[in-house]
Amino acid sequence: MKLFILLKTATTALRVNLLRSFLTMLGIIIGVAAVIIMVAMGAGAQQKVDEQIKSLGGNVFFVTGSFRASGGARASSVVKINEDDANLIEKQVPGVESAAPYLSANGQVIYGNLNWSTEISGIDNRYFVVRDWPIATGREFSTQEINSGAKVAIIGERIRQELFGVSEALGQTIRVKNFNVTVVGVLAAKGQDARGEDQDDVLFLPIKTVRNKITGIDSTNPKSVRFIQVSAYDGEDMDYIETEMTRLLRQRMRIPVNGDDMFRIRNVSEMIATRAETMQVFNTLLAWVASVSLVVGGIGIMNIMLVSVTERTREIGLRMAVGAKPADILTQFLIESIVLCGLGGAIGVVIAYLFVFLGNNYGIGAGGVIDSDVVLLSLGFSAFIGVFFGYYPALKASRLEPIDALRYE
Amino acid sequence: MSAALIKVSQAKKVYQMGEERVFALKGVDLEIQQGEFVAIMGSSGSGKSTMMNLLGCLDIASEGSIALDGIELANLTKNELATIRNQRIGFVFQQFNLLPRTTALDNVTLPLLYSQVPESHWSARAKQCLEKVGLGNRLYHHPSQLSGGQQQRVAIARALVNEPVMILADEPTGALDTQTGLEVMALFQQLNQQGKTIILVTHEPDIAEFASRKLTFRDGALIADERNPQPRLASDGLGQ
Numbered sequence: 163m164k165l166f167i168l169l170k171t172a173t174t175a176l177r178v179n180l181l182r183s184f185l186t187m188l189g190i191i192i193g194v195a196a197v198i199i200m201v202a203m204g205a206g207a208q209q210k211v212d213e214q215i216k217s218l219g220g221n222v223f224f225v226t227g228s229f230r231a232s233g234g235a236r237a238s239s240v241v242k243i244n245e246d247d248a249n250l251i252e253k254q255v256p257g258v259e260s261a262a263p264y265l266s267a268n269g270q271v272i273y274g275n276l277n278w279s280t281e282i283s284g285i286d287n288r289y290f291v292v293r294d295w296p297i298a299t300g301r302e303f304s305t306q307e308i309n310s311g312a313k314v315a316i317i318g319e320r321i322r323q324e325l326f327g328v329s330e331a332l333g334q335t336i337r338v339k340n341f342n343v344t345v346v347g348v349l350a351a352k353g354q355d356a357r358g359e360d361q362d363d364v365l366f367l368p369i370k371t372v373r374n375k376i377t378g379i380d381s382t383n384p385k386s387v388r389f390i391q392v393s394a395y396d397g398e399d400m401d402y403i404e405t406e407m408t409r410l411l412r413q414r415m416r417i418p419v420n421g422d423d424m425f426r427i428r429n430v431s432e433m434i435a436t437r438a439e440t441m442q443v444f445n446t447l448l449a450w451v452a453s454v455s456l457v458v459g460g461i462g463i464m465n466i467m468l469v470s471v472t473e474r475t476r477e478i479g480l481r482m483a484v485g486a487k488p489a490d491i492l493t494q495f496l497i498e499s500i501v502l503c504g505l506g507g508a509i510g511v512v513i514a515y516l517f518v519f520l521g522n523n524y525g526i527g528a529g530g531v532i533d534s535d536v537v538l539l540s541l542g543f544s545a546f547i548g549v550f551f552g553y554y555p556a557l558k559a560s561r562l563e564p565i566d567a568l569r570y571e
Numbered sequence: 572m573s574a575a576l577i578k579v580s581q582a583k584k585v586y587q588m589g590e591e592r593v594f595a596l597k598g599v600d601l602e603i604q605q606g607e608f609v610a611i612m613g614s615s616g617s618g619k620s621t622m623m624n625l626l627g628c629l630d631i632a633s634e635g636s637i638a639l640d641g642i643e644l645a646n647l648t649k650n651e652l653a654t655i656r657n658q659r660i661g662f663v664f665q666q667f668n669l670l671p672r673t674t675a676l677d678n679v680t681l682p683l684l685y686s687q688v689p690e691s692h693w694s695a696r697a698k699q700c701l702e703k704v705g706l707g708n709r710l711y712h713h714p715s716q717l718s719g720g721q722q723q724r725v726a727i728a729r730a731l732v733n734e735p736v737m738i739l740a741d742e743p744t745g746a747l748d749t750q751t752g753l754e755v756m757a758l759f760q761q762l763n764q765q766g767k768t769i770i771l772v773t774h775e776p777d778i779a780e781f782a783s784r785k786l787t788f789r790d791g792a793l794i795a796d797e798r799n800p801q802p803r804l805a806s807d808g809l810g811q
């Protein structure tokens with residue numbers, strides 16, 4: 163009803179000075195777009211972190227050897243942990259689901275005339291438990307294959323694609339370095355890891371196969387591995403498990419009470435989460451900076467509304483002469499300011515969507531996730547700015563005396 | 572005789588200009604009956620516009636009383652004054668005061684925006700008023716696309732749209748040539764015949780001839796109040 167007339171009046175007034183209206187809106191457009199984009203980036207980063215933690219297989223520790231320290235000076239040799247450590251952790255530390263030894267080397271994989279350079283990892287089936295990584299087709303290694311160091315392979319989805327494409331991978335023989343292995347399993351796709359590397363670009367062999375055929379046997383520590391990946395059951399106290407593992411390993415390595423650890427235990431989900439938190443703080447800060455620009459935009463609105471009221475004093479006088487009450491004039495200018503802000507907000511939302519869409523699909527900037535709550539909040543906030551900064555000019559207009567307004571030059 | 576439409580007694584208007592006080596009206600007594608056609612004359616600065624603004628509830632008297640239909644204006648709030656302007660008074664200004672970039676129809680609709688008339692009637696009413704002033708074929712023209720006379724007629728249609736009891740016109744022919752001025756006066760006479768009270772300010776004695784009563788102001792005082800029982804007909808002039 164009357165609202166439609168008011169909106170029509172407002173848009174007519176704004177159209178008269180199209181460029182000026184647009185420039186005024188620009189502050190709001192930029193502010194709203196910036197707030198939404200910043201929050202979207204934050205949400206996107208958070209989502210990525212969550213995915214990474216999940217793809218890691220939940221509550222996971224990495225146990226690696228570290229430099230042997232003697233008298234404060236760093237010695238050259240690196241202590242290596244081994245398969246027995248893994249077995250012991252799995253058996254003796256309460257709350258541990260599984261502890262998987264891991265050995266790796268880089269190398270070429272050849273199938274027919276195709277070759278692919280990848281990470282060749284030696285593991286046993288526990289690794290799939292720890293990583294929470296199902297086999298898509300085929301099977302795990304058999305106990306016999308693991309114990310004997312058989313020439314069998316389980317491959318990641320990426321390698322399957324690169325070497326086999328649409329044809330069947332299972333049962334095929336591929337050449338790894340200088341020996342042939344048979345593909346017995348293909349893993350489910352897992353995507354990128356925390357560092358953005360493709361986790362599906364892997365080839366798994368029984369750990370013994372890798373040790374015998376590729377890395378060679380360390381004479382001082384024949385069962386050494388690069389690291390042990392330990393998974394805890396859901397809901398277990400990760401700190402407690404870490405303490406227990408530390409105690410166990412120190413005991414095994416016979417480290418004196420005041421001696422330094424010769425190994426490192428890292429709780430990876432925690433590391434990622436901590437890093438994410440810092441990022442989040444930064445993002446929140448940016449979102450606040452963006453909202454400040456929204457307020458600055460609001461001041462621009464107020465400025466232009468004041469100009470508009472002055473310019474249209476005679477119009478105000480005329481409207482009063484034909485019966486407009488102060489409240490009518492107030493409403494008219496408030497609506498004009500709200501339309502200005504609301505429209506700016508809407509354009510800002512569209513720009514934010516466009517920006518995030520382009521970012522997500524064409525790789526400009528980090529991925530973003532737009533939350534509809536944030537959109538509504540920004541729109542609401544810009545409308546509020548319209549009311550807040552439009553109120554004073556509108557009030558000023560409504561307080562004019564009809565005769566003064568009519569006579570204004 | 573029935574109660575006067577307008578009753579002014581000892582109305583004064585004083586403007587404070589810094590130290591100096593300007594007496595625009597120095598105590599005017601006046602009664603105007605419904606259906607009269609009053610012309611206000613006087614030299615520049617004599618207080619004609621000031622008087623009109625007081626009668627039109629655009630301004631309030633510094634002293635004295637002005638009653639419209641028995642209602643004392645001095646006691647009213649801003650909102651009540653706005654309602655009176657909306658319902659009972661139609662204004663016609665020298666400079667037309669139409670909203671630019673707005674169609675004739677929308678300009679005429681303006682007073683309805685602030686009235687109680689239901690929106691469904693607006694358009695028909697506005698059209699009817701434009702037809703009455705002979706602009707039925709110019710509904711969607713903007714002021715810039717109309718001649719001065721046509722613009723003034725749009726303004727008169729706007730003044731009529733809320734069916735006011737009186738029309739106040741401050742030098743309505745001041746910006747028009749003689750011929751167009753005559754057209755406008757003919758229109759006023761026609762409206763007066765239909766019962767509208769019309770009060771207009773003019774500098775031209777010729778124009779005042781069309782009114783049935785002539786008030787003369789000098790230095791903020793009403794100095795002459797003459798009846799003209801046989802006003803000239805503006806339409807006669809038009810025929811030639």
Ligand SMILES: Nc1ncnc2c1ncn2[C@@H]1O[C@H](COP(=O)(O)OP(=O)(O)OP(=O)(O)O)[C@@H](O)[C@H]1O
Nearest residue numbers: 586588593594595614615616617618619620621622
């Ligand atoms: N807002 C104002 N502030 C101060 N003085 C004013 C104001 N309005 C009018 N006056 C003074 O009041 C006096 C009467 O003015 P008014 O406008 O009524 O004259 P007028 O008879 O309409 O003249 P004109 O024929 O030139 O329109 C003048 O001396 C004028 O200077």
Ligand SMILES: [Mg+2]
Nearest residue numbers: 619620621741
């Ligand atoms: Mg005047």
